[in-house]
Amino acid sequence: MRHGKKFNHLSRTSSHRAALLMNLSLALIEHKRIFTTVAKAKALRKHIEPILTKSKTNTTHNRRVAFSYLNNKEAVTELFTTISAKIGERPGGYTRVIKTGFRKGDGAEMAMIELVDFNEIYTNPKNKRSEKDTAKPGARRTRRSKAKTPAAAAPSAKKAAESAANEEE
Secondary structure, eight states: OOTTOOSOOTTSOHHHHHHHHHHHHHHHHHHSEEEEEHHHHHHHHHHHHHHHHHTTSOOHHHHHHHHHHHOOHHHHHHIIIIIHHHSSSOOSOOEEEEEEEEOTTTOOEEEEEEEGGGOHHHHOGGGSOOHHHHTOTTOOOOSSOOSOOHHHHHHHHHHHHHHHHHHHO
């Protein structure tokens, strides 16, 4: 029975599960983004977040602890150089899991897990849209939003005020 067991066993023995999570961790460190099932992605997130936290302080002990989980010198070097430099100020939440749909063969729910600071689309401030970009005068309207944009509505409001003033005179 599995009373009080809080982690997902992934239908594997303990050694098989450790090897699976080690290989997924190596792939994530190397590629910064991998596609896998949702269950494996969630298990990987719980497995790699403490390792990423340890990589923020570059000591011999932390390197040895990371190596005991990864068993790969190149991955440990990558972890303590490039990855730790990017996640240095972040207090946690180093990974992001995004569901991507279902696998065609067996219908398993798939997900993408990635390191948050290595996604240029989300972290680049140039790509974030401001309010000025959304309120352009020549912007398209949908059928639902019949109201004009504030910049386009301003001239018609002025014309209405001028016509009301002319009628009073």
